[in-house]
Amino acid sequence: MRELxxxxxxxxxxxxxxxxxxxxxxxxxxxxxxxIAREPFPSGQLRVAVGPRPCACQQHNPWAQHAQA
Incomplete structure (x- = not known):
């Protein structure tokens, strides 16, 4: 949060x-x-980026364009 x-x-x-x-x-x-969550969690209708800190957001959310599957 501080960095953001x-x-x-x-x-x-x-x-x-x-x-x-x-x-x-x-x-x-x-x-x-x-x-920012640890898997496993249901990911239907979500765009999930997996990395050092997995991130999930709705597919139509503006943040989704930054996610890499």
Whole structure:
């Protein structure tokens, strides 16, 4: 968060803790835009980028263009 705020001072960002079984529903019902989570979690209708820190977001979310499958 610190680095995001440094790079994008005008961006609105906040953190929210989710239970492991709430990752998918939170994305689909728009409670969150992006999730950093450990797999496994249901990924239907999501764009998932796997790396040192996997990230998931809805396929139509602007962040999805940055994801690499």
């Amino acid at each position: 705020r440094r790079r994008c001072p005008d961006a609105e960002a906040r953190t929210l803790h989710l239970d492991w079984n709430d990752v998918h529903p939170a994305l689909l019902d728009h409670r969150v835009d992006v999730v």
